[in-house]
């Protein structure tokens with residue numbers, strides 16, 4: 256087996272280069288005509304564009320509906336009715352839970368996602384059954400995707416009396432403590448947040464809260480989260496997901512809250528919803544808040560029929576929403592859906608996606624097929640992927656001369 260993999264003729268942010276990969280890391284970014292050594296394995300990318308591998312900051316793998324039968328949905332009048340409806344509909348596809356989760360994971364990988372934060376439903380009715388499945392999948396997919404699991408009391412931590420189950424989930428290996436609307440769902444902001452932060456502290460876990468509550472209630476809830484985070488010494492360990500309400504209040508208030516969030520290193524995950532208000536990403540980013548993009552919905556589910564597993568598509572939606580049609584702002588979207596910059600350097604993990612596009616803005620606009628998805632130097636998905644054979648997989652991938660040469664769009 257080759258000790259070093261050379262990928263020649265890669266387009267990295269407009270520059271042709273050769274990547275040298277050893278033991279999962281980039282060890283050299285060389286000239287496009289870098290001469291290989293005898294022991295090197297070489298693959299020529301013939302100008303494919305490198306994008307940093309994607310991270311989906313908020314996704315559910317236990318909520319997908321099958322795509323081979325239509326599950327009818329009807330309008331609901333409240334969030335609680337929605338919770339009830341979802342439970343009933345999901346119970347009907349219980350036997351296919353693993354198959355549907357695997358399908359979602361494969362679709363995410365094929366679109367370039369190699370890191371994901373997965374929220375897992377837990378309540379007294381389903382107990383820890385979903386978590387058991389997700390822990391199993393996390394292990395099965397460990398060589399292809401880094402998965403974090405959030406113990407998520409979808410029906411409300413206090414409202415559904417899920418605390419003992421969540422405690423058990425954290426003991427079993429969930430990575431984060433989840434929650435939902437301490438005011439709107441649990442009807443007791445202080446007690447709900449106190450319980451969340453106490454459990455997180457007890458098990459040394461991070462926190463990620465679903466916040467759908469509107470306007471000033473959302474602002475107040477985040478202020479309280481900031482207080483609890485500071486009190487518990489959890490700076491940098493707390494995420495607020497959605498926070499739709501921040502799109503409904505005065506921008507001065509959001510900027511002020513944003514600087515407090517930045518001070519406590521509280522980050523925000525948004526799925527760029529089009530059917531509700533959304534947090535003002537440019538303003539929060541300018542205030543120093545770390546933003547991450549998320550799919551949340553990956554296909555048909557009880558909340559929307561319009562989900563999609565491709566995080567790049569969410570990035571494009573964000574750019575469309577803010578009418579970012581210049582190179583600089585289009586390219587800026589990538590910082591919110593990956594860990595790396597558009598350029599990898601020696602010492603970085605070899606986690607990247609290769610696409611047929613001219614540059615990052617082109618990729619955002621065209622959403623080209625992901626030709627290869629690479630994690631720790633090994634191809635793990637993509638249209639050229641030949642299956643799981645570790646580092647040697649490179650040898651089986653055809654040269655570009657064998658493919659159609661047009662750009663996808």
Ligand SMILES: [Zn+2]
Nearest residue numbers: 315374465551
């Ligand atoms: Zn969610």
